[in-house]
Each structure stands twice: as C-alpha cells, then as structure tokens.
Amino acid sequence: MxxxxxxxxxxxxxxxxxxxGAVPREAFVPEESRHLAYADGALPIGFDQTISQPLMVAExxxxxxxxxxxxxxxxxxxxxxxxxxxxxxxxxxxSIERIPELTxxxxxxxxxxxxxxxxxxxxxxxxxxxxxxxxxxxAVHAGAPNLSERLVSQLEQGGxxxxxxxxxxxxxxxxxxxxxxxxRNVEEIGPCRFVPLxxxxxxxx
Ligand code: SAH
Numbered sequence: 001m002x003x004x005x006x007x008x009x010x011x012x013x014x015x016x017x018x019x020x021g022a023v024p025r026e027a028f029v030p031e032e033s034r035h036l037a038y039a040d041g042a043l044p045i046g047f048d049q050t051i052s053q054p055l056m057v058a059e060x061x062x063x064x065x066x067x068x069x070x071x072x073x074x075x076x077x078x079x080x081x082x083x084x085x086x087x088x089x090x091x092x093x094x095s096i097e098r099i100p101e102l103t104x105x106x107x108x109x110x111x112x113x114x115x116x117x118x119x120x121x122x123x124x125x126x127x128x129x130x131x132x133x134x135x136x137x138x139a140v141h142a143g144a145p146n147l148s149e150r151l152v153s154q155l156e157q158g159g160x161x162x163x164x165x166x167x168x169x170x171x172x173x174x175x176x177x178x179x180x181x182x183x184r185n186v187e188e189i190g191p192c193r194f195v196p197l198x199x200x201x202x203x204x205x
Contacts, residue, residue, distance in 0.1 A: 070136025
C-alpha cells in the first residue's frame with residue numbers, strides 16, 4: 001500500500017509514510033471487507049459512512065505539517081483509522097464523531113491495536129471543540145460547506161487547519177495557516193471527495 005498507492009502519488013513525507021505502514025488498516029474495516037483492507041479506495045463502515053481511501057488519509061496527514069509536538073483535533077473519527085495514523089505523528093489526538101456507535105467501535109479498534117494518546121469524543125464537531133482549544137492542527141475528514149472561521153479561531157499561532165471545502169460538485173482540500181500576527185494563509189491542495197460534514201456548522205442531517 002505504501003509503495004504502490006502513496007509514494008510516488010504525492011506523498012513524500014517519510015514520517016507519514018512510516019505511520020501509514022505502521023497502522024494495520026484491517027483492524028478498522030468491518031469483518032466482511034477485511035480482504036479489501038489494503039485496496040486503493042474508501043470502504044463502507046455502516047451508517048452510510050466510510051473509512052477513507054489510504055491516499056486521502058496520507059494527504060491530510062501530510063498537509064498538516066506535523067512535527068510531533070502538537071495537540072491535534074480530528075473531526076470525523078469514523079473507523080478510527082486516521083486517528084491511529086495521526087497518533088504516530090503528534091503528541092495527542094482529540095477525535096470527534098457524531099455517530100455514537102462509530103465512536104464506540106473506533107475506541108474498541110484503537111484499544112485492540114494498542115493506540116495511545118487518542119481521546120474519542122461523541123458529538124457534533126462541525127464547529128470544532130472549543131472546550132479543549134487551542135490546537136496545533138485541526139484535520140476535518142468530512143466535506144464542509146465553507147471555510148469555517150470558528151475552526152480557524154481554535155488554532156494556536158502557526159497552527160494548520162486542513163479541511164475539504166465544497167466546490168463545483170466536489171471538494172477542494174484546503175489548508176489554512178494561522179500566522180503569528182493573526183493573518184490567515186489559505187492554500188488549495190487539490191480536489192477530493194468526502195462524505196458530508198453534518199451538524200450545526202455543516203450541512204443539515
Ligand atoms: N477518518 C475516518 C473517515 C471518516 S468518514 C476514517 O479513517 O475512518 C467521515 C466521518 O465524519 C463519518 O464517520 C461521519 O459520521 C463523521 N462526521 C460527519 N459530520 C460530523 C460532525 N459534525 N462531527 C463529527 N463527525 C462528523
């Protein structure tokens with residue numbers, strides 16, 4: 001997976017490639033699709049949701065420019081797979097999921113894999129999670145209707161937000177960096193496709 005799907009397709013950060021190689025993806029996919037665990041695509045995990053394509057997880061992780069010291073907010077725990085990958089790249093992961101059954105399953109899978117430093121929270125993360133802010137980085141794993149100022153305001157100085165933002169029938173993976181004097185630097189990383197971010201600051205469910 002690392003050699004064929006990630007390296008050479010834009011993933012060059014060795015820390016990300018190592019983390020992707022270290023997390024057993026099969027532990028996060030449902031029993032019936034375990035044989036497809038390393039296929040080059042998203043897979044259903046129930047409740048109309050998916051475990052993201054490995055390339056998308058790697059792309060988001062790489063775009064966050066993590067050094068290892070950050071507290072990272074993840075919105076959209078889903079299977080828990082991306083939280084496990086993130087846990088190799090930063091100090092602490094706070095991961096929010098709106099579907100409680102998925103939070104429970106993700107927690108069990110993370111425990112089974114011995115992943116530490118991930119706290120799963122069940123709730124609507126469309127407006128971030130201000131109670132635990134500020135974050136060194138925020139990763140959104142669902143498509144947002146717009147670039148949310150509420151999320152940017154939960155970053156510490158120099159922090160990065162990576163979020164798929166709606167555009168032309170799909171999404172554009174977008175990175176916002178909060179500068180030292182409060183300025184916002186917005187970069188478009190590339191087109192992507194995600195399930196919708198549903199909630200108060202997202203789409204209607
Ligand atoms: N990163 C996940 C992919 C999850 S797909 C993985 O590796 O498996 C996106 C997830 O975002 C879904 O589980 C969906 O339920 C969740 N989601 C959508 N809107 C949300 C919101 N407002 N708050 C928290 N989670 C949300």
